[in-house]
Amino acid sequence: MAIKFGRPIELRDAPRRQTALASTPLDLTIRPRRNRKAEWARRLVRENVLTTDDLIWPLFVVDGTNTRTPVASMPGVDRLTVDQAVRDAERAMKLNIPCIALFPYTEPSLRDENGSEALNPNNLVCQSVRAIKKEFPEIGLLCDVALDPFTSHGHDGLIDDGKILNDETVAVLVQQALVQAEAGCDVIAPSDMMDGRIGAIREALDDNGFADVQIMSYAAKYASAFYGPFRDAIGSAKTLTGDKRTYQMDSANSDEALREVELDIAEGADMVMVKPGMPYLDIVRRVKDTFAMPTFVYQVSGEYAMIAGAANNGWIDGERAMMESLLGFKRAGADGILTYFAPKAAEKLKSEG
Numbered sequence: 001m002a003i004k005f006g007r008p009i010e011l012r013d014a015p016r017r018q019t020a021l022a023s024t025p026l027d028l029t030i031r032p033r034r035n036r037k038a039e040w041a042r043r044l045v046r047e048n049v050l051t052t053d054d055l056i057w058p059l060f061v062v063d064g065t066n067t068r069t070p071v072a073s074m075p076g077v078d079r080l081t082v083d084q085a086v087r088d089a090e091r092a093m094k095l096n097i098p099c100i101a102l103f104p105y106t107e108p109s110l111r112d113e114n115g116s117e118a119l120n121p122n123n124l125v126c127q128s129v130r131a132i133k134k135e136f137p138e139i140g141l142l143c144d145v146a147l148d149p150f151t152s153h154g155h156d157g158l159i160d161d162g163k164i165l166n167d168e169t170v171a172v173l174v175q176q177a178l179v180q181a182e183a184g185c186d187v188i189a190p191s192d193m194m195d196g197r198i199g200a201i202r203e204a205l206d207d208n209g210f211a212d213v214q215i216m217s218y219a220a221k222y223a224s225a226f227y228g229p230f231r232d233a234i235g236s237a238k239t240l241t242g243d244k245r246t247y248q249m250d251s252a253n254s255d256e257a258l259r260e261v262e263l264d265i266a267e268g269a270d271m272v273m274v275k276p277g278m279p280y281l282d283i284v285r286r287v288k289d290t291f292a293m294p295t296f297v298y299q300v301s302g303e304y305a306m307i308a309g310a311a312n313n314g315w316i317d318g319e320r321a322m323m324e325s326l327l328g329f330k331r332a333g334a335d336g337i338l339t340y341f342a343p344k345a346a347e348k349l350k351s352e353g
């Protein structure tokens with residue numbers, strides 16, 4: 001806050017007090033407010049900063065051409081046809097956002113029990129990767145590995161008799177990761193929470209000439225109500241039968257997150273992620289302090305919707321709430337953030353110089 005004519009700007013319109021309140025000054029040696037007295041002083045002691053380098057921008061892709069379809073529960077977020085995803089990649093490049101994450105809305109007719117479209121080398125994600133890499137080879141591309149955008153039941157894995165199968169699912173996820181790496185994906189990000197998938201995917205990538213493809217593991221991913229709008233966006237909200245509590249973590253647990261992260265690191269994860277974000281800042285901090293790994297956090301669709309929705313109603317200052325939430329992740333120890341606010345935040349950071 002700048003000082004103008006000796007008064008902080010936020011007070012410039014406030015009435016001046018006619019008479020000073022009579023009081024005895026407190027005998028304080030230490031006054032923490034001194035370091036907050038002006039913007040220059042606050043800048044000097046600021047402990048954490050958000051930069052554009054911290055941002056990963058998730059995009060939703062859909063079949064068709066030249067169309068952007070708003071996602072009702074995520075104000076400001078669209079489903080993009082591949083050509084439009086390329087345009088957003090261009091926007092990301094101009095804003096210096098280092099990496100984009102891709103999520104497909106799969107046509108219902110292409111969804112089946114086994115999520116077989118996940119293995120189609122010409123599926124929407126692979127098409128998008130190729131189209132973006134062709135125009136903008138310098139931008140990082142991250143692809144989610146999980147079957148939920150492709151299954152008729154909306155689960156991340158194969159099901160038998162109502163049970164999500166672990167090892168059988170891992171075998172399919174390995175193939176999905178290879179298809180994505182073949183298309184040109186830079187970072188494989190398994191979000192399925194099957195046991196042992198990181199090791200299996202790492203081995204397959206290495207055996208197939210993809211030793212340089214990174215793995216960002218959704219290592220501590222909780223079964224969360226905050227994924228609701230995402231499931232709208234990819235069209236799995238209506239089809240999802242039951243919930244994901246036999247594979248995603250119980251929100252009551254914290255030590256368990258450390259065990260999950262430890263396993264994924266041992267299996268070869270280059271980067272680890274905690275998800276969702278705001279209700280799990282304690283997990284971000286513990287993971288960062290315990291493992292000193294590149295640690296990411298996903299500010300998920302429901303968190304985005306809360307801020308964007310409240311801002312649209314005039315209930316909060318959306319821009320400030322956005323920046324405050326993102327800085328909170330940095331303060332908690334995150335090295336980077338997957339956030340639907342990425343382009344807005346990058347624009348704001350750019351405008352501040």
Ligand SMILES: NCc1[nH]cc(CCC(=O)O)c1CC(=O)O
Nearest residue numbers: 146148191226227230300301302
């Ligand atoms: N495995 C799929 C996946 N990958 C990212 C998200 C959620 C992202 C968001 O809510 O923004 C989900 C949803 C889920 O697990 O049901």
Ligand SMILES: [Mg+2]
Nearest residue numbers: 193194195260
């Ligand atoms: Mg695990």
